[in-house]
Amino acid sequence: MQINFCMKQKLIRNSVRHIAETELAPIASEVDRDAIFPSAVINKMKQLNYFGLQIPQEFGGANFDTVSAAIVVEELSRVCAAVGLCVAVHNGVAVYPILQFGTAQQKQHYLPRLACGELIGAFSLTEANAGSDAGSVETTAIRKNDTYFINGTKIFVTNGGICDLALIFALTDSNPASPLSSVFIVESGFKGFLRGEVENLCGMRANPVASLFLEDCRVPETNLLGKNGDGLKIGLQTLENGRIGIAAQALGIAQGACEAAVKYAKERHQFRKPIASQQAIQNYIADMVTEIAAARLLLYHACALKDEGAYFGTAASMAKLYCSQVATKVTSLALQIHGGYGYSKEYDVERYFRDARVTEIYEGTSEIQKLVIARAVLSQLMF
Amino acid sequence: MVTELPWDEATGTLRRELVGGMMNPACMHALEAALQIKEHYAAKVTAITMGPPSAEEILREALALGADRGILICDRIFAGSDTYATSLILSRAIKKECPHYDLILCGSYTSDSETAQVGPQLAEELKLPAAAYIEDMEIKERTLRVRRLVDNFRETLEMEFPALVTVSLENYKPRYTKMDGLEKAFAVGDIITLTAPDLGINAGFIAANGSRTKVRKVFLRKADKANVIFQGSAANVVEDFLNQYENKISWAIGKDIEEEDLSDEE
Numbered sequence: 001m002q003i004n005f006c007m008k009q010k011l012i013r014n015s016v017r018h019i020a021e022t023e024l025a026p027i028a029s030e031v032d033r034d035a036i037f038p039s040a041v042i043n044k045m046k047q048l049n050y051f052g053l054q055i056p057q058e059f060g061g062a063n064f065d066t067v068s069a070a071i072v073v074e075e076l077s078r079v080c081a082a083v084g085l086c087v088a089v090h091n092g093v094a095v096y097p098i099l100q101f102g103t104a105q106q107k108q109h110y111l112p113r114l115a116c117g118e119l120i121g122a123f124s125l126t127e128a129n130a131g132s133d134a135g136s137v138e139t140t141a142i143r144k145n146d147t148y149f150i151n152g153t154k155i156f157v158t159n160g161g162i163c164d165l166a167l168i169f170a171l172t173d174s175n176p177a178s179p180l181s182s183v184f185i186v187e188s189g190f191k192g193f194l195r196g197e198v199e200n201l202c203g204m205r206a207n208p209v210a211s212l213f214l215e216d217c218r219v220p221e222t223n224l225l226g227k228n229g230d231g232l233k234i235g236l237q238t239l240e241n242g243r244i245g246i247a248a249q250a251l252g253i254a255q256g257a258c259e260a261a262v263k264y265a266k267e268r269h270q271f272r273k274p275i276a277s278q279q280a281i282q283n284y285i286a287d288m289v290t291e292i293a294a295a296r297l298l299l300y301h302a303c304a305l306k307d308e309g310a311y312f313g314t315a316a317s318m319a320k321l322y323c324s325q326v327a328t329k330v331t332s333l334a335l336q337i338h339g340g341y342g343y344s345k346e347y348d349v350e351r352y353f354r355d356a357r358v359t360e361i362y363e364g365t366s367e368i369q370k371l372v373i374a375r376a377v378l379s380q381l382m383f
Numbered sequence: 384m385v386t387e388l389p390w391d392e393a394t395g396t397l398r399r400e401l402v403g404g405m406m407n408p409a410c411m412h413a414l415e416a417a418l419q420i421k422e423h424y425a426a427k428v429t430a431i432t433m434g435p436p437s438a439e440e441i442l443r444e445a446l447a448l449g450a451d452r453g454i455l456i457c458d459r460i461f462a463g464s465d466t467y468a469t470s471l472i473l474s475r476a477i478k479k480e481c482p483h484y485d486l487i488l489c490g491s492y493t494s495d496s497e498t499a500q501v502g503p504q505l506a507e508e509l510k511l512p513a514a515a516y517i518e519d520m521e522i523k524e525r526t527l528r529v530r531r532l533v534d535n536f537r538e539t540l541e542m543e544f545p546a547l548v549t550v551s552l553e554n555y556k557p558r559y560t561k562m563d564g565l566e567k568a569f570a571v572g573d574i575i576t577l578t579a580p581d582l583g584i585n586a587g588f589i590a591a592n593g594s595r596t597k598v599r600k601v602f603l604r605k606a607d608k609a610n611v612i613f614q615g616s617a618a619n620v621v622e623d624f625l626n627q628y629e630n631k632i633s634w635a636i637g638k639d640i641e642e643e644d645l646s647d648e649e
Contacts, residue, residue, distance in 0.1 A: 007439065007440050007443065007569070008443070008565065008566075008568075008569040010440065011440055011443060011444055011447070011560075011565060011568075012562070012565055014405070015444075015447075015559070015560035015565060018559070018560075019559045044559070047561075048559050048560070048561045048562060049561050049562035049563040049564075050562060052562070052563070053562060057563060057566070057567070060563075061563065062561075062562035062563040062565070062566045063563070063566050063570075064562065064566060068566075072562070
């Protein structure tokens with residue numbers, strides 16, 4: 001595993017940081033407050049290939065390695081986590097399964113349009129009664145001739161309010177003895193595809209998280225991803241990849257909050273000296289940067305395993321678990337360092353604090369990550 | 384800003400190990416101007432820099448943004464070159480690798496020394512017509528028309544190719560880097576390195592024709608900064624502020640602040 005970043009990754013980090021600080025920093029607070037999806041910036045990012053991070057160049061993508069793709073999400077999230085989320089979900093759980101399981105025809109049809117951002121993707125597994133328990137999905141897809149008719153409701157769909165394409169998990173045979181689930185590539189223009197209101201959430205407010213309603217939604221059989229019955233397999237592998245994206249996002253939030261706190265600690269004077277000169281604050285700073293550094297190594301380790309073609313699922317869970325816990329802890333400490341101002345919307349740290357929290361919930365809760373990790377250990381996949 | 388960089392006050396050189404490498408801001412504008420020409424004409428853009436091996440990163444960035452090839456001029460004996468030596472070495476590289484150029488675009492000045500001399504000196508070396516601090520350009524066949532702001536006069540000048548310009552920070556706002564461009568810049572990017580022997584330069588040549596100036600001393604000018612807090616209602620605070628700082632603001636913006644103007648804006 002390579003720990004020294006190569007010149008390419010340094011340049012990618014600088015380039016993403018530049019656009020994030022120029023375009024996103026001035027609006028991040030406002031789009032959070034008013035829950036606005038920043039379309040103008042997203043449109044610029046589409047032209048810069050942010051929506052084709054790991055798509056091969058023959059389909060119009062950047063063909064990045066996974067460490068590079070994680071750096072992109074990390075740097076966007078360092079400034080505006082909701083945009084980092086949009087990019088992470090599109091690349092990590094909408095594009096990835098099509099790349100991994102799509103037919104040549106599906107790739108030809110969808111990847112170029114996903115790479116240029118003409119289509120923004122979403123992934124929708126969660127339902128009112130199915131979250132961590134992916135097997136209890138109730139949405140159905142009934143085949144009639146060459147068309148599947150999908151019925152059901154998906155909730156908490158990241159990018160749901162604006163997505164042009166969603167991967168939908170549905171039961172293709174609900175026989176209780178042998179239920180079969182499958183994944184479908186569903187375009188928002190398909191008849192019977194409807195969206196709910198955008199959710200009013202604690203954090204990530206600039207990302208339009210919404211429900212999707214499928215009412216006799218007509219999906220051509222050619223849009224079945226993988227084989228009939230592959231649903232659970234595709235879902236689990238996709239989530240493993242998605243966890244890298246969410247870990248990167250959590251890491252970026254922690255980094256942004258930590259930098260804000262350090263800057264504030266040097267500026268804020270109490271007892272006629274900067275609060276950064278107080279040992280209590282220095283302890284917090286040391287804890288924050290050390291945990292962020294550890295989180296970063298865990299994340300890049302998972303990325304490197306994936307790039308080597310090795311099994312990365314457990315490493316991705318460990319990275320996701322740790323990065324999100326670090327994000328929660330660091331944003332809390334960063335807010336504490338800001339004192340009363342940290343609790344005010346005048347400062348960004350309050351937004352980081354809210355944004356961090358969900359990283360321990362979506363793409364598998366911390367509890368589910370522990371379950372996955374322990375299961376790997378106990379089944380001797382590890383150690 | 385020069386003063387924000389970590390200078391070694393004893394040797395008068397920049398402590399490069401403490402600063403991350405970056406493309407000089409004005410050079411970003413020069414590159415953007417070149418890329419805009421390339422969008423309209425069948426032009427090929429070559430990015431050239433002189434520096435340590437790590438300066439390759441700057442050339443990769445230039446390729447990612449749209450340059451066709453990069454040349455890194457890199458040799459230990461070039462270390463510490465002043466603007467005269469730098470332009471001499473650059474001219475050799477250009478004559479060797481790009482003999483059929485039409486236009487050389489330089490950043491108007493560097494952010495780490497701000498001499499603004501390399502561009503004009505390079506034009507002298509290559510015996511080219513040149514204009515510094517240009518803010519706009521227009522090409523008509525073999526004629527280049529440039530506009531620049533000098534001493535509060537806006538000039539329009541014309542010259543024939545081949546020519547040299549140094550580009551100011553006014554226009555040609557640098558574009559953002561494309562992700563696929565970055566990948567290609569590293570996967571297939573065409574970059575060559577030229578050393579002193581490649582350019583027919585040896586230690587004796589440097590001794591005889593090299594740097595003619597030396598930085599004797601670098602010091603940081605200490606500025607007194609203080610936070611001043613005005614308290615009270617907005618109207619009173621604004622009035623107090625203007626009473627106290629009107630002269631300084633007028634000096635900084637180069638014109639008087641009339642009270643009538645302020646009342647108009649209220």
